[in-house]
Amino acid sequence: MTIVMNFFGNNIEPALIEHLDIYRVFLGIKGKNGVPKIKYKNGHMQYENNMSIVVSQGFKRVSDKEFTINLESTKSLTPAKLYKALCKITLSTIDEKHMVDLKQTVKWLTCVDTPQLRLPRVAANVVHNGFSKVPQIVNYIRKIDDFGIPHIVSEFRIGSFVYVYIIPFSEKDTVDFIADEEYEKFWDTFKHYRSINDWRFDCLDSIKEMSINENIRLVQNGQP
Structure with a gap:
């Protein structure tokens, strides 16, 4: 078990932690080492005195009330590792009796040299209802013999994400x-998700590292 946990800590968890760093700075969410300060090639982000601070050479003024900020990351992201990190959270929070059916999942999670495999899409959205600074996980486990519904589906939330x-x-x-028809049947079953607009469905199959840049849009609302 120690070997497996070390593998997750050294290879898998950083993918999710680094992916969520920008959200943690905006929300002021502390981790093991406090709220992160993120360094970019053209600036940095930090949380100080109960506010988020962005320093960047990539500011662009769109109008009197709108700005955009481009931040060039110094790190890369491997999409498949992000998917694995999410699955690791699920496996660490479900009843152990379900693990007998997840042997291939565990093998995929712990294999360093896994070839690129096709994976279901990951739905992502910003949903302000239910906001919480504490990370939350909800697991849905199929109890009926309807194989158009996945055995296990999870919702991971941090803040509004x-x-x-x-x-x-x-x-x-x-x-x-x-396949689209298989995924659509699953998604139609979860009507509380289907009823919310603006979902993004990400393909996280790739095992290749990708450079990720952040683009932030700031809009002033109301009277100055």
Whole structure:
């Protein structure tokens, strides 16, 4: 177990932590080392005196009330590691009795040299209802023999940022929910998600590192 946990800590968890750093700075959410200060090639972000501070050479004035900020990351992201990090949260929070059906999932999670595999899309959105600075996880586990619904689906939330994802490779699933019609049937079943607009459905299959830049839009509302 120690070897497995070290693998997650050194290889998988940083993908999610670094992905969420910008949200943590905006929300002032502390981790093991406090609220992160993020360094970029052209600036930095930090949380100080109960406010987020952005220093960047990438400021652009769109109008008197609107600015955009481009931040060039010094780090890269591997999409498949991000998916694995989300799944790791799920596996650490479900009843151990379900693990017997997730042997292939665990094998995928812990294999360093996993080839690129097709994975279900990850739904992401900003949902202000239910806002919480404390990270939250909700797990849905299928109890009926309707194989158009995944065995396990999870919702991970931090602040207003919500991710909904399927745990892949369960032995209780007969389809992989990659085809559009399979995914749509699953999504239609979760009507409380379907009723919310503006979901983004991300493909996190790639095992290649990607450079990620942040683009922030600031708009002044109301009277000055």
